């Protein structure tokens with residue numbers, strides 16, 4: 001069973017798949033503890049806040065309510081909701097707290113592509129075809145380390161940046177990783193002008209890419 005906070009169809013606004021219509025499945029639960037997290041409502045899994053899966057597609061505001069779902073339940077729901085997107089982004093929370101193989105394999109079998117957005121602090125259990133976005137969370141309150149295996153598995157590494165020390169963190173993480181074939185992004189935290197300028201400068205200096213969370217500029221989910 002996956003514990004699902006919300007499901008919605010939108011346009012992917014970050015990284016390599018920017019601009020791609022996508023179904024987002026936000027899973028419940030995350031112990032990583034980033035102070036600037038914008039999905040703190042996914043951290044806990046309150047036993048008394050379970051809801052029907054259909055309700056998870058109709059949330060009008062962030063809430064800690066969650067629904068149990070199997071991979072088959074989710075596929076059936078996409079169809080029932082009339083979603084047209086063929087790309088599914090599994091996010092959280094920390095989605096890699098779950099074994100994502102059953103869900104990704106089922107979706108691939110039905111011709112869909114999958115993407116995981118993870119902090120890199122849990123082993124990634126997903127098929128090889130799944131696009132893995134690691135957004136490394138370093139020295140957060142939960143005390144979880146970014147795993148070398150997740151950086152090696154990543155198709156793209158998208159690092160949140162607000163100050164120069166975050167760039168240093170990324171360089172330290174990448175030191176022993178073979179980055180050939182991987183896309184490296186800096187993503188300014190919270191669209192702050194200073195963070196954006198910093199990210200632009202370091203992208204140019206290192207030949208990395210800039211990810212600007214297009215959906216936030218557009219005011220969509």
Ligand code: SF4
Nearest residue numbers: 030033034037093119
């Ligand atoms: S890993 Fe993601 S969901 Fe978890 S606390 Fe950090 S930003 Fe929030």
